[in-house]
Amino acid sequence: MHPSSASWAYGGRLSQLRAWLLFAVSALAIAGAFALLAVLTRTPAVQLLGTAEGLHRAIAGHVTFALLVWLLAFETVLWLLASPPECRPRTFSRSLLLASAGSGLLIVAVLSGRGAAVLTDYVSVIVDPLFFAGLALFAAGVGGAAWAAVGHVAGTRSLLQHGMQAAAVIGVLALGACGTALAWLLPRDPAATDFVFFQSLFWMTGHLLQFVNVVAMTSVWYLLLDAGFGAGVRDDRLARRAYDASVVLAMLLFACTVGFDSRTLPANLGLSVAMGLAAALPALVHAALVVGAIARRRRGWSSPEGAALLCSVTLFVCGIVLALARVRTGSSMWIPAHYHAVVVGGVTMAFMGLTYTLIGRLGTMAWPRLSAVQPWLYGLGMLLVVAGMNWAGAEGAPRKTFDPALGAAAARWVTPMNVMGAGGVVAVLGGAMFVLNALVSLATTARVRADAPVIPIHAASVHGRIR
Numbered sequence: 098m099h100p101s102s103a104s105w106a107y108g109g110r111l112s113q114l115r116a117w118l119l120f121a122v123s124a125l126a127i128a129g130a131f132a133l134l135a136v137l138t139r140t141p142a143v144q145l146l147g148t149a150e151g152l153h154r155a156i157a158g159h160v161t162f163a164l165l166v167w168l169l170a171f172e173t174v175l176w177l178l179a180s181p182p183e184c185r186p187r188t189f190s191r192s193l194l195l196a197s198a199g200s201g202l203l204i205v206a207v208l209s210g211r212g213a214a215v216l217t218d219y220v221s222v223i224v225d226p227l228f229f230a231g232l233a234l235f236a237a238g239v240g241g242a243a244w245a246a247v248g249h250v251a252g253t254r255s256l257l258q259h260g261m262q263a264a265a266v267i268g269v270l271a272l273g274a275c276g277t278a279l280a281w282l283l284p285r286d287p288a289a290t291d292f293v294f295f296q297s298l299f300w301m302t303g304h305l306l307q308f309v310n311v312v313a314m315t316s317v318w319y320l321l322l323d324a325g326f327g328a329g330v331r332d333d334r335l336a337r338r339a340y341d342a343s344v345v346l347a348m349l350l351f352a353c354t355v356g357f358d359s360r361t362l363p364a365n366l367g368l369s370v371a372m373g374l375a376a377a378l379p380a381l382v383h384a385a386l387v388v389g390a391i392a393r394r395r396r397g398w399s400s401p402e403g404a405a406l407l408c409s410v411t412l413f414v415c416g417i418v419l420a421l422a423r424v425r426t427g428s429s430m431w432i433p434a435h436y437h438a439v440v441v442g443g444v445t446m447a448f449m450g451l452t453y454t455l456i457g458r459l460g461t462m463a464w465p466r467l468s469a470v471q472p473w474l475y476g477l478g479m480l481l482v483v484a485g486m487n488w489a490g491a492e493g494a495p496r497k498t499f500d501p502a503l504g505a506a507a508a509r510w511v512t513p514m515n516v517m518g519a520g521g522v523v524a525v526l527g528g529a530m531f532v533l534n535a536l537v538s539l540a541t542t543a544r545v546r547a548d549a550p551v552i553p554i555h556a557a558s559v560h561g562r563i564r
């Protein structure tokens with residue numbers, strides 16, 4: 098047994114892991130509830146919410162709890178897993194207090210009706226002090242945990258530590274980009290609308306956070322490869338170089354944009370494409386390594402981890418191909434189709450798969466059979482959402498729009514949006530299955546099972562185990 102893992106376990110870190118996992122899955126539950134409101138309002142056959150303001154608040158709540166809180170909270174679980182023994186558990190409990198207090202303020206701001214919803218890219222905003230206080234507390238919580246986790250990693254690093262250290266470095270860059278954007282935007286131009294101000298403030302940060310999400314997803318792919326297929330990559334040097342490439346590309350893009358007025362960046366299509374390619378190309382290297390290893394697999398596809406990995410790699414690659422095919426067609430529903438293929442089909446699916454592995458370690462799965470079906474159902478639902486959104490985009494459907502306000506013009510995309518709606522219901526059902534199974538499993542198993550199997554932290558280059 099690796100000496101450091103003993104102190105890892107008994108230092109209270111397992112209870113931190115459980116607490117952060119509970120927090121992350123709860124955030125996904127909130128994001129899913131808002132997704133159901135948004136998807137059923139944009140489904141012509143339903144049109145659940147009757148006002149544009151209602152839809153905009155639902156989308157703002159959805160994006161905040163899905164793209165920010167759920168993903169960054171789960172990435173903190175990964176930073177916790179990658180953290181060396183000398184990293185004190187108290188750091189993570191303090192960070193969790195900050196992050197959950199922040200999330201509490203965010204949900205109050207969204208539901209209270211205070212302030213206006215501004216649907217800027219990557220970071221939707223409710224223009225109200227409660228929302229900004231919530232965002233700041235949440236960022237401080239996650240930022241503190243990431244720093245604590247990877248700041249101590251020294252010497253030989255496992256592949257997970259290499260990946261999550263790269264993600265943390267890019268995370269710091271993302272915070273830096275927010276600071277430099279603010280420097281351009283203050284003092285605030287009174288003529289600038291809230292949309293222009295916040296779009297310019299968060300555009301570069303939002304893009305760099307997608308690098309963090311993609312690097313974290315590929316780090317999880319290697320864990321799922323082992324847990325689901327009992328396989329690993331033969332030589333992980335190429336994988337490590339791909340992580341280094343993600344960091345270098347993110348730094349280059351950040352350096353290239355610092356000197357430009359942040360108000361000019363969102364409209365720069367060339368920069369958007371460069372950002373997309375820089376995030377995607379190293380990930381495609383990881384996808385090739387993973388698919389190669391699956392071909393040499395020892396076990397079948399029946400495990401929840403194996404199913405999640407297959408769906409994640411497939412939907413992620415589909416999302417990249419979709420963006421390359423549609424990038425010159427202007428703004429329409431193809432953009433959320435791309436988002437959902439990449440950050441839901443790819444990133445969220447991978448994180449769901451690893452949650453099953455960790456639950457297996459932390460205790461007992463409440464409904465094991467459900468976990469084997471859930472990734473396929475969620476994947477199928479997401480495929481229909483993506484296909485419906487992209488088809489609607491091809492018919493001219495705009496993003497984040499209350500269709501009844503468009504009158505007869507919206508008739509052109511009724512069928513594709515109904516397909517999106519049907520897929521949305523299936524995906525929400527798959528999401529609810531995951532949330533229920535995870536929350537019940539985590540809540541009902543207070544103590545680590547003594548006979549729990551060892552989970553290697555990355556088979557290819559094992560440096561640590563959770564015991």
Ligand code: HEM
Nearest residue numbers: 132135136163164433440441445496497498521524525528
């Ligand atoms: C049950 C699964 C989900 C469903 C049914 C769903 C549905 C939707 C819908 C209907 C919209 C509004 C699209 C528009 O009107 O333009 C939307 C927006 C969005 N969703 Fe989801 N969503 C789901 C899960 C997620 C997850 C897990 C994430 C991130 C991890 C996510 C990220 C986003 C983002 C970033 C947007 C804004 C898109 C844009 O700016 O164009 N979604 N979602």
